[in-house]
Amino acid sequence: MSKPLPVPTPTPLPAQAGPPPGTGAPDQAPAPPPVLLAPPELTGALWERAAGRLLAKTLAEFAYEEIIEPIPAADAPAHPAEEPTHPVAWTPHTLRLDNGEILSFRARRGSYGSWRVDPDTIELQDHDHPERRPFHDPVRFMVLARRLLDLDGATLGHLVRELTATLAADARLDHTAVSSARLAELSYAELEGHQTGHPWLVLNKGRVGFSAEDTAAWAPEGRTPVRLPWIAVSTTLARYQGIPSLADPQQLYAQELDADTRACFADTLRGRGLNPETYLCLPVHPWQWDEAILPLFAPAVARGEIVPLPADGDSRLPQQSIRTFLNVSRPDRHTVKLPLSVLNTLVWRGLPTERTVAAPAVTAWMQGLYDTDAYLKEECRVVLLGEVASVAVEHPVYDHLPEAPYQYKELLGAIWREPLEGRLEPGERARTLAALLHTDPDGRAFVAELVDRSGLPAESWLRRLFAATLPPLLHFLYRYGTVFSPHGENAIVVYDAHDVPVRLAIKDFVDDVNVSEEPLPERDAMPDDVRATLLTEPASFLPQFIQSGLFIGVYRYLAPLCEEQLGVSEAEFWSLVRAEILRYQARFPELKERFEMFDLLAPRLERLCLNRNRLHTDGYRDRPHRPHATVHGTVPNPLHRL
Numbered sequence: 271m272s273k274p275l276p277v278p279t280p281t282p283l284p285a286q287a288g289p290p291p292g293t294g295a296p297d298q299a300p301a302p303p304p305v306l307l308a309p310p311e312l313t314g315a316l317w318e319r320a321a322g323r324l325l326a327k328t329l330a331e332f333a334y335e336e337i338i339e340p341i342p343a344a345d346a347p348a349h350p351a352e353e354p355t356h357p358v359a360w361t362p363h364t365l366r367l368d369n370g371e372i373l374s375f376r377a378r379r380g381s382y383g384s385w386r387v388d389p390d391t392i393e394l395q396d397h398d399h400p401e402r403r404p405f406h407d408p409v410r411f412m413v414l415a416r417r418l419l420d421l422d423g424a425t426l427g428h429l430v431r432e433l434t435a436t437l438a439a440d441a442r443l444d445h446t447a448v449s450s451a452r453l454a455e456l457s458y459a460e461l462e463g464h465q466t467g468h469p470w471l472v473l474n475k476g477r478v479g480f481s482a483e484d485t486a487a488w489a490p491e492g493r494t495p496v497r498l499p500w501i502a503v504s505t506t507l508a509r510y511q512g513i514p515s516l517a518d519p520q521q522l523y524a525q526e527l528d529a530d531t532r533a534c535f536a537d538t539l540r541g542r543g544l545n546p547e548t549y550l551c552l553p554v555h556p557w558q559w560d561e562a563i564l565p566l567f568a569p570a571v572a573r574g575e576i577v578p579l580p581a582d583g584d585s586r587l588p589q590q591s592i593r594t595f596l597n598v599s600r601p602d603r604h605t606v607k608l609p610l611s612v613l614n615t616l617v618w619r620g621l622p623t624e625r626t627v628a629a630p631a632v633t634a635w636m637q638g639l640y641d642t643d644a645y646l647k648e649e650c651r652v653v654l655l656g657e658v659a660s661v662a663v664e665h666p667v668y669d670h671l672p673e674a675p676y677q678y679k680e681l682l683g684a685i686w687r688e689p690l691e692g693r694l695e696p697g698e699r700a701r702t703l704a705a706l707l708h709t710d711p712d713g714r715a716f717v718a719e720l721v722d723r724s725g726l727p728a729e730s731w732l733r734r735l736f737a738a739t740l741p742p743l744l745h746f747l748y749r750y751g752t753v754f755s756p757h758g759e760n761a762i763v764v765y766d767a768h769d770v771p772v773r774l775a776i777k778d779f780v781d782d783v784n785v786s787e788e789p790l791p792e793r794d795a796m797p798d799d800v801r802a803t804l805l806t807e808p809a810s811f812l813p814q815f816i817q818s819g820l821f822i823g824v825y826r827y828l829a830p831l832c833e834e835q836l837g838v839s840e841a842e843f844w845s846l847v848r849a850e851i852l853r854y855q856a857r858f859p860e861l862k863e864r865f866e867m868f869d870l871l872a873p874r875l876e877r878l879c880l881n882r883n884r885l886h887t888d889g890y891r892d893r894p895h896r897p898h899a900t901v902h903g904t905v906p907n908p909l910h911r912l
Contacts, residue, residue: 309486311445312438320440322406324433326389328472329365329375329411333385335879336902337419340365340377340385360388367414371396373405381840381908383877384826408472409433419885428890432476435485439475440466443491450710450719454769458690458700458762459596462589463493469707469758469827471615471880477592478613484557488588495585495598498606499556501563502539502549503663503682504575510550511630512659513637519550522659522686526603527551527582535579544574551579552661552684555593555608562611562681566665576663590704590759593619594687601691604658609680616883617896620680623664628803629657629685629780635800636779639752639792645745652742653693653764653775659686675892687777690762697767700775703739703820704758707827717828718835723769728836731770732843736850738771739763743816744854748864751790753815755782757823780804786812788867809867816870818878818899821847821909844908851909871911874904 332338340363360376367373376391394405405411409430412419416426443466453464467474477485486492510519523532536546554563563576570576584603586595593610597603609621633656640646640654663682668674690700708716721731739761746752754760754776762775785793786809807814829843848871855865878899884890888897 309438309442309482311442313441316441316444317437318406320437320444321408322389322392324437324440324472325392325406325408325411326375326387328408329373329392330377330385330387331470331472331881332419333377333387334383335877335882337882337885338365338415340375360391362391365415366418367411368417369397369414371414373411374402380826380830381844381906382822382826383905384822386830408437421885422889425885425889428478429473429884432473432478432884435477435480436467436473436475438482439477439485439489439491444711446491446493447711449712450708450714450716453705453708453710453716454719454723457598458702459587459589459598459601460493461701461705462596463490463587465490465590465702465704465708467590468615468880469704470823471884473881473884474615476614479561480557480612488555488557489592490588490590493587495587496595497581497583497585498553498595498608499559499581500535500551500579501554501559502535502544502546502551502577502579503661504570505548505550507570507575507666508550508552508661508663509627510659510661511627513630513634513656516630516659519659519661522604523551526686531582538579539577542574542577544577549577550661552663553582553606553608554682554684555610557612558608558610558682562609566668566678566681570666590702591619593621597689601689603689604686605655605689607657607685607687609683611677611681613677613890616880616888618677618680620677621662621683621685622676622680622896623662623669623683625780625803626660626662626683626685628799629660631797631799632780632783632803633657635796636752636783638795639746639750643745643749646742650742650745651773653690653762653773654779655688655690655693655762655775655777657685657687657779660684673894676895677892685780690775693775694764698764698772700762700764702759703756703761703763703824706763707758707824707831709831715831715835717831720765720769721836725768726770728832728838729842729846732832732836732838732846733850735763735771736847739774739820740847740850741854742774742776743820744851744870745858747812747816747868748854748858748861750792751786751788751809751812751864751868752793753784753812754779755784755815755819757819761820761824784812784815786868810869811876813868813870814876814878817875817907822878822905840908848909848911871909872907873910875907876901877903877905 333340343362360378363375363377365373372395374393376388378386380386392405393402395402412426412429412433453461487494512522516522535551539546539549564571567576584597584599586597588595592612592614594605594607596605610619612619636654637656646652661684665678665681668678694700706717721728724731743754743756760776760778760782763771764773764775766772780803784805784807787806788809825847829840832838832843833840851870879902880899882900882902883897887900
């Protein structure tokens with residue numbers, strides 16, 4: 271078992287602003303001069319290693335999205351087999367930069383037309399040095415290839431900032447990295463702080479808005495437990511919603527806060543002449559309070575409609591999403607999701623007011639499907655981590671301006687999600703699906719560590735993984751025309767005591783559940799508020815959430831790891847995935863029309879692009895609605911067989 275986490279002394283928010291400058295006592299000592307310190311991870315060796323790895327990822331993902339088109343060597347196949355049946359060799363490729371300089375590297379192709387680039391083989395042949403020299407600088411690459419990448423000046427400037435911030439976070443992760451064997455012993459909450467971020471997005475830890483100090487304090491790789499302060503908001507501004515068992519906010523507070531803390535909050539309000547019964551309480555991210563709430567809700571603070579409260583007594587750790595906190599003091603208490611006006615992985619990480627209000631209703635509907643479906647409940651035993659309560663605070667101006675940037679409509683609120691603790695059986699443990707992609711400093715994949723611990727042959731372990739994760743996702747899709755976005759952080763694998771996958775847990779409903787536009791009788795009872803909230807897509811597009819979120823977004827990276835470290839070829843990997851889909855379809859032949867309507871086995875599918883969105887489609891421009899992935903061309907489906 272891992273050691274208990276240290277609990278830092280909380281820093282409560284002040285109830286009011288301090289005295290104006292210059293009003294202190296005449297003999298007050300001047301503040302000591304600031305001391306400048308460089309983080310220990312900012313060393314040449316760590317930076318070079320992280321930079322080379324990120325440059326290789328940049329080349330691979332930009333090539334996958336056809337932002338760049340590397341040229342294979344003359345003796346390499348120009349169009350390698352789209353679905354290789356045996357290990358593909360690393361072959362030399364070149365890329366001509368804007369000024370004619372040549373970037374060379376070795377790469378190999380994989381499923382869905384993906385690329386992998388060996389960072390140790392990247393070299394640059396420039397005009398001043400005809401010989402090739404190692405090249406490991408993704409920032410300089412962006413500058414040298416700005417016309418090739420079709421970047422305007424504003425986008426390039428922001429890209430450099432995000433890329434450098436991502437590199438700094440990667441260096442910090444390298445500085446504190448531990449072995450896969452050690453990671454296997456960590457709790458779910460602790461393991462989150464060791465993950466390296468979105469495998470597809472190059473700029474996956476940009477966190478625009480955070481300073482270096484903010485990142486050290488609040489980023490998951492800091493692994494620093496924090497105690498969140500709370501605020502009380504007048505019901506003239508705030509709305510509470512909860513599932514039926516938490517219909518009254520006091521029911522939630524009784525579970526989340528000790529009696530002394532609840533009494534302290536009430537006394538604080540009464541001490542200001544306010545009635546606690548006309549206020550709703552919610553935790554707040556200290557960064558958000560300082561950067562967004564105080565500046566933008568200043569009139570409400572001045573009128574006493576928003577009142578700062580002390581921190582509660584619990585210690586929490588941020589997850590990979592940054593804005594979501596797991597309770598490590600009381601794991602039986604809810605996970606809390608808070609808005610954070612930071613731009614990271616394509617979007618501002620706020621909480622849309624309307625969707626925050628609707629979250630418990632979506633959970634209640636999803637839970638209703640589960641409770642009446644014996645396959646989901648008794649055979650799959652899938653765990654739905656519902657968003658059971660919420661407080662949404664609308665901004666009196668921004669929420670009524672349809673044309674205002676969406677970041678200003680997601681400023682204040684909280685969502686409480688069911689904790690994983692208590693949903694696991696004795697001996698079970700849980701890890702996000704993203705953890706399987708992790709590789710330790712010695713190059714050992716986390717998935718290889720788990721397979722070894724299980725004692726099973728690699729193919730048998732993978733069959734168990736797919737049998738645990740795919741059936742509930744397929745059932746929601748085919749039976750209910752409803753799909754999650756099962757990317758690496760939303761999908762949680764539950765393992766038995768021997769580290770064998772046994773079932774799936776899913777989270778993040780209101781943001782990442784989509785339904786088909788076509789009406790289905792199984793959805794006739796969907797409440798109107800849920801119907802109005804969930805995003806709808808044509809039936810032909812709905813499978814993309816599984817294809818791109820899970821197969822391309824996770825398994826595309828897991829397959830080559832399994833080939834290299836477990837001896838399971840990519841072709842065999844995908845045949846196991848396909849076999850699990852066909853097994854489900856054979857189990858429910860009455861859904862044959864749905865298998866065709868929601869076709870996961872089509873020969874090709876549209877290529878969704880995440881990096882193109884940042885480089886070209888949306889860039890850093892403000893817009894009134896959240897952006898969506900860009901579509902560019904198609905890719906071959908390794909699950910298709912003629």
